Amino acid sequence: MTGLGENLPRNAGAIWHRILPVWVGLMALLAGTAAGAYLPLGRFNLVLSLAIAVAKATLVVLFFMQLRRPNPLLRLAASAALVFMAFLFTLTFADVLTRAAPTQPGTVTPQVTAPQQATGQRAF
Amino acid sequence: MSGAAAREATLQKPWRSLRREREAVSFGTWVFVASEAMFFAGPLLAYAAYRSLWPEAFAAAGRETDIVYGTVNTALLLTSSLTMAAAAEGARARLRRLTLTCLAATAALGLAFLVVKGFEYREDIHKHLIPGAGFRLDMPPAQLFFAFYWLLTGVHALHLSIGIGITVTLLIQAWHGSRPLPSPAFEGAGLYWHFVDLVWIFLYPLLYLMGRS
Incomplete structure (x- = not known):
């Protein structure tokens, strides 16, 4: 069984x-994503840069983190996190993207004014 | 040290074979890495939700980050992953010189990342990019972007510092010979290091590549 890579290179x-x-592949992808950020693609700039990030992550996970080796235990542990993150994002965006307009958080802007000066009258 | 003696020195108590110990170390590190990934998923989810609500303010804020520092740091970290992978495989193949050189290079590249990050932070502070009174941009939600910027890069830098500490510890142990090269610890440290690199791979497009076109 070669699941844990017993016959790896020896020199x-x-x-x-x-x-x-x-x-070399990672560096090429980095150059591609930095250049791609300046292309006028509208909302597809995000799609492009995230697709390249996924490609880079795949290279790192398969070759540096050795998931290319057929070890089911390690592959299961790695994909478990992905499954739960998929639930997290899907359920949250199912809420955020489908709310009626008046209940959107955008209707309440974050407070940026300086805090009120204390007047010496204490509430308690 | 003969092969059998080296194996004897590497094998820790509960395991009957080095192969099982190796698998356990990888499995344990993967479970830890998976929990860390879910930890980073929390702030990233909040970032994504706020960005979908205020896309213009987030794009304007994203333009304020320095793409040169960000890109140089990405290259440094990707290269450090290369040397860490070489160190882990070198340790496994019992190539002492390769392992020591690559561990040192990994720690140096990690430190270089932190130095560049420090220069970048100094510039950000000069440009008043800290959320709160006196913030550089008019749009209030732009402050949300920079709250995520400081939180995510700060927590990432903390993880990287821990990684540098682990790498230097292993380097010293391998140098003195107190940790034999077939030890699975090198591979475990490598997994953690590559995970910190993975986090940055996703932070880079989300924090530096917005609103450039």
């Missing part, structure tokens, strides 16, 4: 050969 050259291409 420095082989190790760099395995992981350097991943780093």
